[in-house]
Amino acid sequence: MTTTASTTGNDTATSTPLLSLRGVTKTFGAVNALTDIDLDVARGEVVALVGDNGAGKSTLVKVLSGVHAPDAGTISFEGREVQVADPAAAIDLGIATVFQDLALCENLDVVGNLFLGQERNRARLDEVSMEVTSWELLQQLSAKIPTVRIPIASLSGGQRQTVAIARSLLGDPKVIILDEPTAALGVAQTAEVLDLIERLRQRGLGVIMISHNMEDVRAVADRVVVLRLGRNNGVFDAHGVSTETIIAAITGASDNVVTRRRERLDGAAGEAAAGRPATTDEEVAR
Amino acid sequence: MSTLQLDRSDERLSHDLTPAGRARAALRNIRSGDLGPLPVIVGLVIIAVIFQSLNPVFLSSGNLVNLMLDSAAVGVISLGIVCVLLVGEIDLSVGSVSGFTAAVVAVLFVRHDWNWVLAVVVALGIATLIGLTYGLALTRFGMPSFVASLAGLLAFLGLQLAILGDQGSVNLPFDSFLVTFAQVSFVPPWLAYVLAALAPAGMLAAGYETSSRRRRANLSATSVRVLVVRAVALLVGLEFVAWYLNRERGIGWMVVFFVALVVILNYGITRTGWGRSLLAVGGNVEAARRSGIGVRRIYLSAFAVCSFLAALGGILAAGRLASANLSSGTGDVNLNAIAAAVIGGTSLFGGRGSAWSALLGTVVIAAIANGLTLLNLDSSYRFVITGLVLAVAVAIDSLARRSRASHGRA
């Protein structure tokens, strides 16, 4: 087990964290999706939450955004213990979330989705100003969306993801949680989102980013929090840790399918460089 | 037209601002299953042609005046159905609720000598509570509205019979406001012409205001010429209708009341946060919940508005018949109200629809009933034909939904 955690070198440890979870537990029937999770996010800090499929990352996100109530544990926001009873409570606190499944209404247009639940002037919708703001947000993300007046159903997966990210920026949030925000994005849009995350950090927001892409994680994160089978499995300083160490924590062993594959490929490359056959039959069979 | 407008800068957009371009865009929408009110308008034309060729009285002024008065009560009930369909639910008890509340009004007003206003307010209040009960059954106990309202259908029919008592019917006095309003109150001709002019004027003013705000915000906007052309077309149409109906008794106040309700509800659905939430809940409840919308309150409001309008429709129907009796709200009232909303283009699957669909759909159903009566065919034919029209409407709704899904316009 590689659970040797190293704390970050930032000054974040001294100030009270913006968001702090202690002992959060969540079960679905017989499945312990989260057991005793601790997590801290400081102002101006990007925390990457990583873990294998089914590790509990999205469940943790849903607990933070008020979609699921935790069975045990406490959530503190700006030093106060809070109850995030429902999504409205999370939004009121200033926790904005981009969900893995995006949670958009396909029958509404882009503007309708961006401002859903936070419409301007609810007695007489101010469509003009909402449309202008929508364009500004989308341009900020280099969105390639031809018009904001078509239903979401007409958009591609990446366009939808951009809309979901743009929505989280509305209404001055303090913490932004992004559940695999770049999974469906093109090269330019992924770079935009990474830039955006850095801008959010500069503005002093706390960011929780979930990603399976170690390059992205190492590019923007300050700390890496690893979940494994619903438990904390190490916290690393993103700048001082090797990808191998993170992967070892994710999979729970330093000898894992990822390292074996890499060794095999490295070996193959070495052999090819030496002018010998790339693989033996034995290795192919494996 | 500058190409730098905020919403026109993407080069892939076809610039559909010319009349020909607009026509092309409209055609494209229809092909992809975004039918809007088109099927019901085509249906109305077909119905009119058939009945007119069988009996020339059908399109006469006198008959149309009656037809519109006949539509109003069920139309009001159907408006409520639009609300529950938008959130993807159903209320099968609107007929019983309308009959029950009509009986409440009649009994309080006639047998207990209450002031009619008070009786109506009490009845509407009871109906609103009924709607809230369905909403609570759904949101607290997870009881499907289909079942809850089916139970309500039977229960309120029973209550209607109970409060009407042995006589089984209460006649409303002919000089009471409810009866005169529903039977013999017509808009004076001059006022009809004025109202018919006010509607396009209001549309033009609102359109102009929106357009200039959009232009100031550097968004594309409808040109003044198009706005004027539309307003003039509407003006000519409405003035013609007013003139044609004024050759007979004219436009009933009850009809004006119904149209006013349609306009108000249309505003509520398309221009307010409440309406946006209705559509969101009907489209994707979980997404609506995660955006912080109070989904429970939205369901409650949809059911409350539905029952409220059902009661209002029931009271209007009682006024038109000058009586509340055992058959008030029974028979085909329920299905007509639901069928009207669907025929008018409100989806059974939630998240799509408009207040205008109640008006269009009710006119279709009333036209069929009226035309068959003129042909001296009894209600057996009416049931069969209305049933077929409903089946066609639902088929169109389902096919359009599939087509939208395959064209990415769900």
Ligand SMILES: Nc1ncnc2c1ncn2[C@@H]1O[C@H](COP(=O)(O)OP(=O)(O)OP(=O)(O)O)[C@@H](O)[C@H]1O
């Ligand atoms: N609503 C639910 N009901 C029952 N079980 C659930 C529910 N949501 C999640 N789970 C279970 O909780 C565990 C964690 O799921 P979660 O979605 O949090 O994983 P994840 O880390 O986000 O994985 P991925 O990388 O695939 O997105 C899984 O075993 C899943 O089956």
Ligand SMILES: [Mg+2]
């Ligand atoms: Mg997940």
